[in-house]
Amino acid sequence: MKKSEVVSHIFHGHIPKTAKHEKGLGYAPTNIALCKYWGKRDTELNLPHTSSLSIALPDKGSMTTLTLNDKSSETIILNDKEIALDSVFAQRTKAFLDLFRANQKWYLKININMNIPVAAGLASSASGFASLVCALNDLFDWKLHKNDLSILARLGSGSAARSLWTGFVEWHAGVRPDGMDSFGEPLAFEWPELCVGILTMSSDEKPISSREAMQTTVNSSLLYNSWPRKVSQDLSIIKQALQVKNFALLAGTAESNALAMHATMLSSWPPICYFLPETIAAMHKVWDARKQGLQLYFTEDAGPNLKLLFLKEDTARVQALFPEVEIIRLFDQV
Numbered sequence: 001m002k003k004s005e006v007v008s009h010i011f012h013g014h015i016p017k018t019a020k021h022e023k024g025l026g027y028a029p030t031n032i033a034l035c036k037y038w039g040k041r042d043t044e045l046n047l048p049h050t051s052s053l054s055i056a057l058p059d060k061g062s063m064t065t066l067t068l069n070d071k072s073s074e075t076i077i078l079n080d081k082e083i084a085l086d087s088v089f090a091q092r093t094k095a096f097l098d099l100f101r102a103n104q105k106w107y108l109k110i111n112i113n114m115n116i117p118v119a120a121g122l123a124s125s126a127s128g129f130a131s132l133v134c135a136l137n138d139l140f141d142w143k144l145h146k147n148d149l150s151i152l153a154r155l156g157s158g159s160a161a162r163s164l165w166t167g168f169v170e171w172h173a174g175v176r177p178d179g180m181d182s183f184g185e186p187l188a189f190e191w192p193e194l195c196v197g198i199l200t201m202s203s204d205e206k207p208i209s210s211r212e213a214m215q216t217t218v219n220s221s222l223l224y225n226s227w228p229r230k231v232s233q234d235l236s237i238i239k240q241a242l243q244v245k246n247f248a249l250l251a252g253t254a255e256s257n258a259l260a261m262h263a264t265m266l267s268s269w270p271p272i273c274y275f276l277p278e279t280i281a282a283m284h285k286v287w288d289a290r291k292q293g294l295q296l297y298f299t300e301d302a303g304p305n306l307k308l309l310f311l312k313e314d315t316a317r318v319q320a321l322f323p324e325v326e327i328i329r330l331f332d333q334v
């Protein structure tokens with residue numbers, strides 16, 4: 001099935017043609033998965049093989065402002081700088097807008113402000129596409145339900161399906177070929193004592209995109225067969241840990257899930273290894289600290305940087321161990 005068919009289904013064949021407001025505004029946070037999305041059952045629609053669960057970083061995200069452009073092409077401004085229309089970023093954005101344009105003749109001025117430390121490997125595409133969808137919803141007054149906005153954001157980038165909400169979010173894999181059951185769901189848990197700290201090992205561009213790495217893993221990793229079972233176990237343990245507020249269970253499961261995801265990559269061919277020597281050294285430091293009684297865990301995405309997980313009461317000890325750590329606010333109360 002094509003993306004355009006999903007869009008047509010959501011709008012019952014009638015995609016609104018006229019902007020209803022002078023401006024469309026949308027903000028979306030980025031998110032960090034505690035139980036990862038790795039591998040697609042449908043590469044066109046970004047449908048995952050498994051469900052996943054994330055925590056939003058409410059202050060780290062994208063604010064998108066849309067106005068109609070008087071030129072017959074898009075103008076894209078990212079953090080106050082105009083982007084070349086032949087860049088990958090612009091091409092992906094334009095291809096996404098084409099889904100809603102069909103043969104209509106509107107063009108947009110897109111102003112995106114991202115306060116995400118790109119160097120730290122936080123998913124900018126997740127908050128970028130989610131904020132773009134919210135801004136379109138506002139500009140054209142679509143009045144869509146958030147589940148539909150989540151489905152539309154997923155068509156831009158899989159993990160964007162989780163960026164429509166703050167707090168903990170589960171993205172249901174769904175089983176339908178059209179993906180109409182594959183969207184995010186906010187989970188009613190708050191955990192003000194929970195902290196995330198970013199450890200940046202490298203700000204170089206990653207050697208392989210997560211999109212390409214996922215495909216290589218699905219196509220060649222012997223271990224990928226066991227990934228769905230691992231995810232299903234981890235998801236239920238994480239939800240149980242959230243229910244009873246068991247930090248060691250939550251963070252330990254998240255760490256194990258991330259390592260299992262990286263194991264599927266290491267067993268791919270050609271092998272995919274996002275670890276740098278500094279990444280491994282930091283992992284050992286975390287494990288040693290844990291042996292000394294500090295409740296410190298990590299997760300790692302498709303890049304060399306670690307995201308530390310710890311409780312607020314241990315902030316000073318974590319900062320003493322890793323003076324370079326950037327601590328990110330998760331809940332209002334923190």
Ligand code: 2P0
Pocket residue numbers: 032033035036037038046052123125126156157158159160210211300301302
């Ligand atoms: C996640 N990642 O759950 C996983 C863990 C990276 C590692 O979602 O191809 O940019 O756009 O659907 O969403 C990054 O992948 O990939 C990602 P596409 P996306 O956060």
